[in-house]
Amino acid sequence: MMTRLTQFFPLLLLTVLAGLTFWFDQAIQPDAAAPEPGRMDPDYIVENVTAHRMDTEGRIKHTLRAQRLTHYPHDDSTHLVEPHFTSNASRTPMTITSRTARVSSGGEHVYFETDVRAVRAADAKRSEMIMETSFLHVTPDENTARTDRPVTITDANTVAHAIGLELNSETRVVKFLSRFRGTYHDPDRAQAR
Numbered sequence: 712m713m714t715r716l717t718q719f720f721p722l723l724l725l726t727v728l729a730g731l732t733f734w735f736d737q738a739i740q741p742d743a744a745a746p747e748p749g750r751m752d753p754d755y756i757v758e759n760v761t762a763h764r765m766d767t768e769g770r771i772k773h774t775l776r777a778q779r780l781t782h783y784p785h786d787d788s789t790h791l792v793e794p795h796f797t798s799n800a801s802r803t804p805m806t807i808t809s810r811t812a813r814v815s816s817g818g819e820h821v822y823f824e825t826d827v828r829a830v831r832a833a834d835a836k837r838s839e840m841i842m843e844t845s846f847l848h849v850t851p852d853e854n855t856a857r858t859d860r861p862v863t864i865t866d867a868n869t870v871a872h873a874i875g876l877e878l879n880s881e882t883r884v885v886k887f888l889s890r891f892r893g894t895y896h897d898p899d900r901a902q903a904r
Contacts, residue, residue: 754784764818764851773798773851775821777812787816796821798851798880805831805880807849807856823847829856831880838867842878854881859888868896 757780764773777791794812798805810825829842844862849855859875864885875888 751783751785753781756781771799789814794823796849798854803832803834803837805829807847809847819850819852821849821851823849840864840866855879868898870894
């Protein structure tokens with residue numbers, strides 16, 4: 712019996728050492744599925760992307776296009792290059808463009824940054840309206856936009872400047888937050904001359 716044990720002892724020792732080596736190697740290796748703490752690498756990048764949000768009847772409510780979409784898993788945020796957002800939710804379509812934008816997790820908030828330009832299309836009663844600023848926080852499902860930065864709004868008869876605004880495209884209410892100044896050119900007076 713002792714002879715048999717001495718014959719298998721080296722094999723048993725090698726098996727135990729191999730098992731310990733495997734366990735030790737697995738214990739010190741980083742988990743490939745879990746991101747390293749502090750890492751902010753994207754998990755996917757999409758070029759020339761178009762996304763639609765539909766209403767309950769299946770009509771397109773919002774369309775978001777971008778040259779590049781980059782998603783970051785650490786905070787579930789999305790960064791866009793050259794975004795082009797169109798809202799068909801209100802009576803008159805509104806388009807917003809900028810150089811970059813960030814979209815919150817779930818898409819409830821869009822933060823347009825750098826050379827932001829919002830254009831409300833003309834309709835039978837109103838001319839085209841253009842708003843320009845450096846930052847615009849849009850909540851698409853609420854049809855609202857806000858900024859605390861300098862903003863300029865122009866249409867056929869008005870030029871308005873302010874620091875900050877709140878806009879509701881459904882109710883058509885614009886609230887200027889501070890330092891408002893503007894000019895209005897009455898088209899009826901100009902024609903009377």
